[in-house]
Amino acid sequence: MGLQILKESFEPQEYERFSKRLKESLEALRQVLERPGFGVGPRTIGAELEMFLVDSAGYPLPVNQQVLDQTTDPRVTVEIDRFNLECNLRPAPLAGRPFTAMRAEFESALAEVRRAAATQGARVAVMGILPTLREVDLGSRAMTGMPRYRALSASIRRLRGDTPFRIVIGGEDSLTLEWDDVTPEGANTSLQYHLRVDPADFARMYNAAQLATAPVLAVSSNSPFLLGRRLWDETRVALFRQAVDDRGEPQPGVPQHGRVTFGHGWARQGPLELFAEAVALHAPLLPVLSSESPLAGVAGGGVPRLDELRLHQGTVWSWNRAIYDPSAGGHVRIELRALPAGPTVVDMLANGALLLGLTLGLSEQVESLLPGLPFMCARGNFLRAAKEGLDAVLLWPERYAPSPRPVPALELVERLLPVARDGLVGAGVEAEEADALLSVVEARVRARTTGARWQRKMLARLEAQLPRPDAMAALLERYLVHAASGRPVHEWPLD
DSSP: OOSOOOOSOOOHHHHHHHHHHHHHHHHHHHHHHTSTTTTOSOOEEEEEEEEEEEOTTSSBOOOHHHHHHTOOOTTEEEOSBTTEEEEEOOOEESSBSHHHHHHHHHHHHHHHHHHHHHTTTOEEEOSSSOTTOOGGGOSGGGBOSOHHHHHHHHHHHHHTTTOOEEEEEESSSEEEEEESSSGGGGGOOEEEEEEEEOGGGHHHHHHHHHHHHHHHHHTTOOBOEETTEEOOTBHHHHHHHHHTOOOOSOOTTOOOOOSEESOSSOOSSOHHHHHHHHHHHSOOSOOOOOSOOHHHHHHTTOOOOOHHHHHHHTTSEESEEEEEEOGGGOEEEEEEEEEEOOSOHHHHHHHHHHHHHHHHHHHTTHHHHGGGSOHHHHHHHHHHHHHHGGGOEEEEOOSSSSOSEEEEHHHHHHHHHHHHHHHHHHTTBOHHHHHHHHHHHHHHHHHTOOHHHHHHHHHHHHHTTSOHHHHHHHHHHHHHHHHHHTOOGGGOOOO
């Protein structure tokens, strides 16, 4: 988030000063981005992986701070709920064998978390939503005991006029839930990839990422259950939007924009417009000021930290988000936020290879593709992919009218695999590495199996003999055993 949060409530003048600083930061960012050569350099990738801590019976175990105290690994940190942890992997060059390096990072980080967790009687579950999660596991006692999380929850509630959060999700079953804080957001765990790009390439890369997200999500889904209900294949998408929604009662004639968003249109210029949009559309939640004067820093030839702008951007959860990083001379990245955690390291690497490869590959043709796909269709694709997974039919731009045209997600992913390969290899990834991971996706498509589909089928088998809560617990145990094997999910048996 850029700044440490040490207080939980704020005065009106603090919001005013913070808003003024945001305007100054946007101007500072504009000037920095106009500098010749700023942010130009080799492409790199990084990742963040969130996970659950569970007890011996498979239920959430709220001991993240105690687990963190048992490790000195700087990659490990806490998340919003006390049963969540996150690992921030070290960035690596994209050229060469980046996924081999990332696999080692994933495996070493997970091994260290598992070691530290075991000291507290905890196990680690890497999946989008924990099937054993209960309402009793949420609420104020579940929130990690840090001021930033309490302040975030209180600020969102303030903007909502203290109306409760209302979560409504339909699927095979339906869920309606009213809640008083943001702890349902901790029911989600995700895998986020970061791609460093040159500022001049940002708009076309970002638009390509927006195009790529829906088909990749359809073939990567791993979150079909919430609180005992069978919902979307990627229920996280619906839950996250509602769990941190700062919009109160609708006001006639006044548009309101949710903080969790797929976006509002294709990028036209670059990262500045996305930061400016976040500032214009969303009120500050955490108005903490740093000692830096952004414009003075730029005037002196330095690279400003832009702490306030980074903090604000961290409270606007675009599924693909612009990132400004002042370290090592400064650069910009695209944070690809839509993928779920799990099921295995090889699955997560395959998902990343497909998403990053498509972002790179589609960027070469994106200017000719966008006229054939209105942005509202791209947003619709994202929601259909989240809801229906492999069964989704997506609209895809065609070079000749009429465009767009409906294409089944499975067919579309097969069509796009060569584009992803070209994108990876063209960026310097060794062909053997790209082929190995994309072949995992190809096999998954042919088996018509994702983490979500495996979980649905397994629940149906178990529920024929067990009550649903017991079936969910038994499902999780089988999931953990198969995940520990390292075999990709399309090879998992249904036993």
